[in-house]
Amino acid sequence: MPRRDGEGWKAVLTPEEIRRALTRISHEILERTHGGEGIVLLGIPTRGVYLARRLAARIGEFEGAPAPVGSLDVTLHRDDLRLRPARALQRTQVPPDGVDGKTVVLVDDVLFSGRTIRAALDALNDLGRPRAVQLAVLVDRGHRELPIRADYVGKNLPTAYREKVRVRLAETDGEDCVLLGPALPGQVGK
């Protein structure tokens, strides 16, 4: 049910679709990792953290034991720091068992240029040596600038480079939805 508000934002994922996508990703993670053996879910702040927690909770429902979940702030590893004023840091919280030898699933809301994920891989490298790293995203909007791809995708969303994608989650924004916004001249952003 496409919905457009006055400013031209269009809903591309409804709460039900988000719920189903996360359920499917949880099953895919369990399949690919043989029942979630040794996995750690690390969400990238802000919204990736809440998505990671939801995935961990679902995996707990399916398998009985919740998956270890944490957060990974990538701010200090970004390559575009000098392009904007200094940003506030977010929480990095790694489950007590660490990441060494684990299969780490990075979780983010939108995959766009791939630069955040590159920063996340660097940040992860400083935390330890995972056995494997996988990537789960709610929306893949294309326009990659680096050789990075997602292992689990909620929805592939073809977009124009200058269009905007906004993910809203109940935990931070009071509702679940993904919105696609109009291309604004001279402005690029997710």
Place this chain on the structure above:
Amino acid sequence: MNRHLISAADLDRDDAIGILDTAEELARAEGRPIRKLPTLRGLTVVNLFYEDSTRTRTSFEAAAKRLSADVINFSAKGSSVAKGESLKDTALTLEAMGADAVVIRHPASGAPRRLTDWVSGRVINAGDGTHEHPTQALLDAFTMRQRLAGGPDRHGRGLDGVRVTIVGDVLHSRVARSNVLLLATLGAQVTLVAPPTLMPYAVDTWPCRAGYDIDAELRKSDVVMMLRVQQERMSAAYFPTVREYRRRYGLDSSRMALLPEHAIVMHPGPMNRGVEIAAEVADSDRSTIVAQVANGVTVRMAVLYLMLGGAAEGSA
């Protein structure tokens, strides 16, 4: 945040809490196998020290190195300053070397402010004469928040209602000056206690109270900060004998017993054990003196990151 950090008064409440919150997140990186962060790679930080210092200089050096900046240490001893080079000429040399930030300690109050006219990089005051030492005040505030506003929800919080008593040589203390300004910004209630000869003349214009009865003040303090008796800055006799100073203003265990249960004892270092603070007080578990040094590195990392990590104002 301002372009330079000269005075604790340069920071508004949001800036100050932003620095404390950033330091809080950086402190979490301390336990990791790799503590170095790539954030300031390619930037040069110059430590320009015209006065002796171990703590502050090594703390700034460690902070800059953990953020991958290149560090040039420049101390007045053994440099061209000993041959009579002026601050301005030294500044122009540093400018030619491409310093992105200059951390300066100088015996003359106001030298860091003057330096901002001569270098294009950021200037951070690491102590100028009897004027200010803003990063010390930040690390003190960080330590207070850590010990008193405990729990995971201290993010975003100030020091509202915390009662801080600063005791000793306020007149010569840049630490006291910066602390009074910053703690007032963060909402704490500060009381200064000093011998009348060591109380600054215009203290009534400062955002704090002045008192002379240490025992009465200690009973209602959450934090007591003992200042060093700065013999090297005293050209006149401000008190009759060290023994008398210790008896009237020193913190020994019987005086520490007057403090409320939860109160902490701070000292910016270096200590004169047995003068302003007794050894058993300095080594007690109420003392945060070692924690202050450790926190100094993370707080200075936060300052360097927030000043150098992003785009300069105007170019964003």
